[in-house]
Amino acid sequence: MKHAIVTTAALAMGALAGPAVAANCLEVTLTGVQGGPPVFRGQGGSGTLVTYGTEENNCRDVLMQFDAGRGTTQALSKVGVQVGQISAVFLTHMHSDHVEGLPDMMQLRWHFNSTGPKVPLICSEDTEADQGHVVSCAGFAEHIGDPMIESGEIAQRLSESDVRLPGGPADLIELATFADTDDPVEVWQSGDVTVSAIFSRHIAGHASFRVDTPAGSVLIGGDAGNDTPAPPRSSSTSEQVEALAQGAEVIVHSTIHPVMGPDGSTGFPPPIYYRQSTATDLGAMAARTGAAHLMLTHLIPPMGAPRQGPYPLPAPMTEADYSDAARDGGFEGNIVVGTDLAKLRIVGE
Ligand SMILES: [Zn+2]
Numbered sequence: 424m425k426h427a428i429v430t431t432a433a434l435a436m437g438a439l440a441g442p443a444v445a446a447n448c449l450e451v452t453l454t455g456v457q458g459g460p461p462v463f464r465g466q467g468g469s470g471t472l473v474t475y476g477t478e479e480n481n482c483r484d485v486l487m488q489f490d491a492g493r494g495t496t497q498a499l500s501k502v503g504v505q506v507g508q509i510s511a512v513f514l515t516h517m518h519s520d521h522v523e524g525l526p527d528m529m530q531l532r533w534h535f536n537s538t539g540p541k542v543p544l545i546c547s548e549d550t551e552a553d554q555g556h557v558v559s560c561a562g563f564a565e566h567i568g569d570p571m572i573e574s575g576e577i578a579q580r581l582s583e584s585d586v587r588l589p590g591g592p593a594d595l596i597e598l599a600t601f602a603d604t605d606d607p608v609e610v611w612q613s614g615d616v617t618v619s620a621i622f623s624r625h626i627a628g629h630a631s632f633r634v635d636t637p638a639g640s641v642l643i644g645g646d647a648g649n650d651t652p653a654p655p656r657s658s659s660t661s662e663q664v665e666a667l668a669q670g671a672e673v674i675v676h677s678t679i680h681p682v683m684g685p686d687g688s689t690g691f692p693p694p695i696y697y698r699q700s701t702a703t704d705l706g707a708m709a710a711r712t713g714a715a716h717l718m719l720t721h722l723i724p725p726m727g728a729p730r731q732g733p734y735p736l737p738a739p740m741t742e743a744d745y746s747d748a749a750r751d752g753g754f755e756g757n758i759v760v761g762t763d764l765a766k767l768r769i770v771g772e
Contacts, residue, residue, distance in 0.1 A: 445477040447615075447771045449638040451673055451718065454488070454498035456761035458677065458723035460520050461732040467763045468492015469521045469721045471643055471675050472499065475616050475636040482638075482768065485616045488528075489513045489632060489643045489675075495524035496531060501764060507536035511611055513618065514546040515645025516629040517558050526567050529592035533568070534580065537587040541597040545610050545618070548600040550628035558628040561598055568592035607633065607667050623647035623661040625698050631664045633671060638771030642668040642714075644676035646721065648698040660700045660708040668712040672769060677721035678702045678761075680740055680748060689734040699723065702745050706752025717754055719745055720761035 452474075455467025462468075469492040476484030486509050488495070496506055506528045514522055532542065546560035568591035571577050577591040588594035601610050603622050611618040616636050623631045625646040632643040647661040668674055679699035683691045700708075702719060709717040724731035727739045745760040759765050 445479045447636070447638045448476065448478050448482040449634075449636050449641065449769045449771070450474045450482040451641055451675060451767045452502055453675070453718065453720050453759075453761045453763065453765045454495050455492045455524075456720045456722055456763055456765070457492065457520065457725065458679070458721040459732065460518075462493065463725040463728045465494075466725060467494040467498045468524055469677070470495050470498070470524065471720065472502070472504065473634050473641050473643070475634075475638060478770065483508075485613050485636075486510045487513065487611075487616075487618065487634065490515055490521040490645065491524040491528055492520050492522070493524050496527050498763065499528075502766075506532045507539055509542065510613060511543040511545060511618075513611070513620075513632050513643070514544070514560055515631065515643065515647075516547075516626055517560060517563060518626065518646070521645070522563065525563075526570075526592065529567050529595060530571060533587060533592040533595050537584075537595065541595050543597045543599055543611060545599045545601070545620070547620075547622065547628040547630050548602050550603065552627035558626065560628070561600060564596045564598050565593055567596065601630070605663060619667065621663045621667045623663045624650045624652070631661065631667055633667045636771075639673065639769040640671040641673040641675060642671040642712075644668075644674065644700070646677040646699060648700055653693070653697045658707065659697065659704045665708050665712060668708070668714065670713055672714060673716045673718065673767060674705070674709050674712070674714045675718040675720055676700060676705050677723075678705060678719040678745065679723040680745060682736065682740065682744075683723060683731065683734070688737055689731070691731065691734045702748035703752040706749030706754035706758075708752070709749075709756065710753045714754075714756060716757045716759065716767055717749060718759040718761060718765070718767065719749065722761060726760070726762075 452472040454470035457466040470490040476482045549559045607619040610620045634641045685693045742760045
């Protein structure tokens with residue numbers, strides 16, 4: 424576990440002014456950094472917890488979960504967050520490694536928190552892929568409890584409690600979808616916190632998010648890549664993400680190492696490589712947008728792994744391999760090469 428505690432100049436100034444008012448703060452926790460469907464050494468599936476509040480409340484007045492891959496419930500419990508406390512869930516896209524932890528989260532919340540608030544689930548509207556199938560967050564949400572309904576588990580638990588919602592976990596979701604947009608749209612708001620979204624390239628319906636709070640702003644890129652699906656192009660990163668990231672202090676982004684590219688020896692499929700953003704191009708983008716912190720997550724390949732799924736590596740990647748690649752892009756700020764539960768705190772005034 425790695426904690427990068429960051430204190431801004433604003434805090435130092437606030438400290439001089441005296442402790443009369445609790446400082447507000449923002450915290451970003453990587454709930455899982457596994458890149459793609461494989462699993463290596465028990466790494467959590469892709470996801471990021473962003474919380475905002477006062478230091479007195481451990482920055483936890485508003486708790487936003489972005490993607491919820493394998494093991495998100497466990498990751499949250501390791502940082503002292505119960506699924507019943509999550510204010511809203513945002514999904515970048517419907518790849519299984521970003522969403523398969525959500526049925527578990529919702530089942531648990533239905534079990535113990537049926538009388539509490541519903542969970543806003545914010546994601547893109549149904550989108551037809553180039554191949555003809557429809558990518559549907561709404562369909563996923565509507566059927567999120569179906570295996571447990573089919574097994575009789577929901578009926579069993581309903582017979583034991585009259586406060587649980589009759590339709591199972593799906594009844595606890597308050598779905599809010601947004602339409603394909605090249606311009607940022609505000610998709611959620613709570614107090615001083617707003618979340619905006621923009622469509623970005625990866626698979627159909629992929630979106631990236633930005634969280635704005637009085638303590639700072641966080642860009643959640645998801646698996647975004649460039650609109651031009653293969654070279655020649657100026658960058659593997661997304662122009663839409665770059666526009667949304669302008670001025671944000673923190674960029675959290677899925678990352679692929681150039682070792683997986685077609686120039687290497689891994690045999691990794693080039694189209695899968697090209698639809699991700701490379702560590703080097705992310706470093707260049709973060710430099711251009713003026714970010715202070717670049718959190719590399721969803722690492723392909725995982726640090727220390729001999730292979731990515733079936734694709735063997737010439738040598739396991741190290742933290743330095745990733746940070747050096749991002750530095751090669753020209754980024755001079757703080758780089759967090761993601762490990763499960765890596766955390767960054769920004770303290771405002
Ligand atoms: Zn993906």
